[in-house]
Amino acid sequence: MSKIPETASPSVGGLRPSHSAADCSQSSQAVQDALYVLSGKWKLPIIVALSGGPRRFGELQRLVSGITAKMLSKELKELEMNEFAIRRVYATMPVTVEYELTEYSQSLNSIIEALRDWGIQHRARILGKDSVKA
Amino acid sequence: MSKIPETASPSVGGLRPSHSAADCSQSSQAVQDALYVLSGKWKLPIIVALSGGPRRFGELQRLVSGITAKMLSKELKELEMNEFAIRRVYATMPVTVEYELTEYSQSLNSIIEALRDWGIQHRARILGKDSVKA
DNA sequence: GTAAGCAGTATCCCAAAGGATACCACTATA
């Protein structure tokens, strides 16, 4: 279930392993940890889709275009493990399931902001160079 | 050479493709772009190793412990493409090659800081829960 | 003469990530 390799201590959602203990600075390790929980093709898109409020599984699958049920299911489990999302089951017929971002997921905001700002200026920079080239 | 898929426009270092145009917000796309240039196992460790000043290939391979020549070579090329590093060849015998971070690479600092800060508190949080569990 | 260091490249291989498709049990609707 957990993605923690042998060397790591057991933990809630998992931390990336040191690829070689204490050789990179611990700050580098922290960066790797953060990058790790956001890695993969779908985590951010799902978080964005959930940022508008609780969503059901099928809704999410429609919102995050291109994702398969398998990947959505898998990524939601990881988001749950990392305590970024919670899963609520309602005893309707048929059962409905809602996913919602946790308060802790808000702690990612500064990262997401930094990534977004940089991404925007980087894209502008690249497109600018393209037009010069053309 | 470039990692740009068919759908994307030609660009300096490459941007991640929209997996489906204009359905996710552009801010989500920007986040993906940023995540993309930092992805992989070695980019950050290499950037960290270079942050102390220019380094030769062999030096880097020793500094970034565990990396193979193949991966180092590949990652350095990508860092060059994204204009995070420059490669300088000196006509010594045998030739020496130096890699150095560019000014543009400094633009990543706010991202790296955000990732580091979050990573540190996340690790503390997880280890805290572990000790409660134990 | 041979080993080691310079900066890589080439080839092969394995494991992880991710996509396609089929399927589960159940119900309301057409």
Next chain:
DNA sequence: TATAGTGGTATCCTTTGGGATACTGCTTAC
């Protein structure tokens, strides 16, 4: 009675990331 929608799982397959190993051509040191 068939179809679509509820929330997924199981299986198979391809693609990608990355590691291991060998090798290049040149030079200095042993």
